[in-house]
Amino acid sequence: MYQLAVGQLDEAARQMGLQENIWHRLRTPQRACMVSIPFREDDYNTVQTVFGYRVQHLTTMGPGKGGLRYAPNVDLGEVTALAMWMTWKCAVMKLPFSGAKGGLRIDPTKLSPGELQRLTRRFTAEIIDVIGPDRDIMAPDLGTDEQVMAWIMDTYSAQKGYPVPGIVTGKPLEIGGSLGRKEATGRGVITCMLEACRETQRDVTRQSVAIQGYGNVGSVSARLAARAGAKVVAVSDAHTGIFNPNGLSIPDVERWVSEHRWLDGYPEADTVTNEELLELPVDILIPAAVENQLRADNAGSVKARLVVEGANGPTTMEADVIFASNGVMVVPDILANAGGVTASYFEWLQSRQQYLWSEDQVNDQLVRLMKEAYVAVSALARDRNVSLRMAALFLGIGRVAEAKRRRGMFP
Numbered sequence: 479m480y481q482l483a484v485g486q487l488d489e490a491a492r493q494m495g496l497q498e499n500i501w502h503r504l505r506t507p508q509r510a511c512m513v514s515i516p517f518r519e520d521d522y523n524t525v526q527t528v529f530g531y532r533v534q535h536l537t538t539m540g541p542g543k544g545g546l547r548y549a550p551n552v553d554l555g556e557v558t559a560l561a562m563w564m565t566w567k568c569a570v571m572k573l574p575f576s577g578a579k580g581g582l583r584i585d586p587t588k589l590s591p592g593e594l595q596r597l598t599r600r601f602t603a604e605i606i607d608v609i610g611p612d613r614d615i616m617a618p619d620l621g622t623d624e625q626v627m628a629w630i631m632d633t634y635s636a637q638k639g640y641p642v643p644g645i646v647t648g649k650p651l652e653i654g655g656s657l658g659r660k661e662a663t664g665r666g667v668i669t670c671m672l673e674a675c676r677e678t679q680r681d682v683t684r685q686s687v688a689i690q691g692y693g694n695v696g697s698v699s700a701r702l703a704a705r706a707g708a709k710v711v712a713v714s715d716a717h718t719g720i721f722n723p724n725g726l727s728i729p730d731v732e733r734w735v736s737e738h739r740w741l742d743g744y745p746e747a748d749t750v751t752n753e754e755l756l757e758l759p760v761d762i763l764i765p766a767a768v769e770n771q772l773r774a775d776n777a778g779s780v781k782a783r784l785v786v787e788g789a790n791g792p793t794t795m796e797a798d799v800i801f802a803s804n805g806v807m808v809v810p811d812i813l814a815n816a817g818g819v820t821a822s823y824f825e826w827l828q829s830r831q832q833y834l835w836s837e838d839q840v841n842d843q844l845v846r847l848m849k850e851a852y853v854a855v856s857a858l859a860r861d862r863n864v865s866l867r868m869a870a871l872f873l874g875i876g877r878v879a880e881a882k883r884r885r886g887m888f889p
């Protein structure tokens with residue numbers, strides 16, 4: 479993943495003629511914190527050593543901002559790549575943040591709530607010196623949720639001696655979370671999907687959609703795509719995919735998952751694998767699970783004409799080339815899934831000002847900023863005759879480079 483992120487930076491820097499000094503500065507993170515922490519399992523006798531990471535790609539644009547993921551294969555390279563993408567994403571959206579990201583190398587689905595809580599609190603304590611509402615702010619990502627954010631906020635606040643809600647975003651409403659944050663990434667994904675349909679004169683009510691991943695981003699994207707009139711025909715989770723060419727009833731699927739946790743066994747659909755889902759005969763594909771899903775070996779088999787990246791890094795550079803030559807339009811992750819960090823920015827503002835926005839206020843501002851960013855990226859793509867991904871990178875990297883030039887260098 480790090481190679482993908484750096485590869486994209488190199489390609490964009492080369493094409494935009496970025497000054498070498500700045501280019502090289504952007505290739506490696508400014509700070510990377512790695513910890514190993516002891517974690518006691520519920521049986522009390524077993525103690526595991528778990529690896530954790532927090533990477534701040536830059537500090538140029540404002541405090542670090544980025545999610546925290548719990549996954550069994552997380553490593554420093556992955557977290558660094560994600561931190562770099564956060565920098566470009568915040569810059570594309572004009573948010574006053576630098577990119578950061580964190581991860582714990584653990585499978586959260588195998589932990590009890592008590593284990594998850596102990597692990598989260600210990601990790602927070604280990605990295606307490608590098609985080610803070612003015613320093614680096616975490617948010618949910620793969621395998622973490624608002625409860626994990628609540629434990630981080632509580633641990634940090636207990637150390638400080640007063641409540642610090644601005645230390646995390648994506649936290650529960652009761653402790654200063656924002657209305658609309660949970661749905662924000664999916665809302666941003668679907669705003670981009672609708673903008674792309676508008677721009678290419680596709681009637682959204684005639685579009686079929688397949689979505690890989692049915693967690694936070696995937697499930698909200700499915701709900702909002704269906705609400706916009708599109709026909710959602712397939713969704714998947716880590717275990718299985720479900721496909722109904724006549725369209726899935728998303729409220730039914732939501733009910734099934736809330737009762738059974740996994741999609742497995744859902745009655746009104748056929749079963750497909752995650753690989754098969756990507757190649758289904760649909761108009762729009764939304765990868766909203768994990769990275770590295772659309773590669774040289776399967777990109778040529780993708781039937782969708784529009785790919786909207788809910789996940790971070792789902793498409794390799796080789797796949798991008800294949801998509802370009804096959805006329806597949808890709809709305810890149812650093813634009814398409816930027817709704818999450820944008821609503822996180824609103825939440826951070828509310829936490830700091832102790833002032834609550836209404837849900838309509840959050841959603842309206844979010845959709846407005848997403849549309850503005852889409853239009854800016856799309857105009858640049860047309861102007862420079864490049865893909866939407868290259869245009870988004872030009873915009874993000876260009877803004878960061880200009881900020882670096884303005885701030886100068888110490889000493």
Ligand code: NAD
Nearest residue numbers: 619620621663691692693694695715716767789790815818
């Ligand atoms: P999540 O944990 O809520 O959901 C992930 C989903 O993907 C689940 O349905 C899970 O079962 C499935 N999945 C896991 N491994 C898989 C695999 N190998 N193959 C297929 N499916 C798999 O996570 P999320 O918050 O929805 O994040 C999904 C993606 O979106 C990640 O790439 C994340 O970085 C990105 N993202 C999330 C947010 C956010 O606000 N949550 C913001 C921006 C980007």
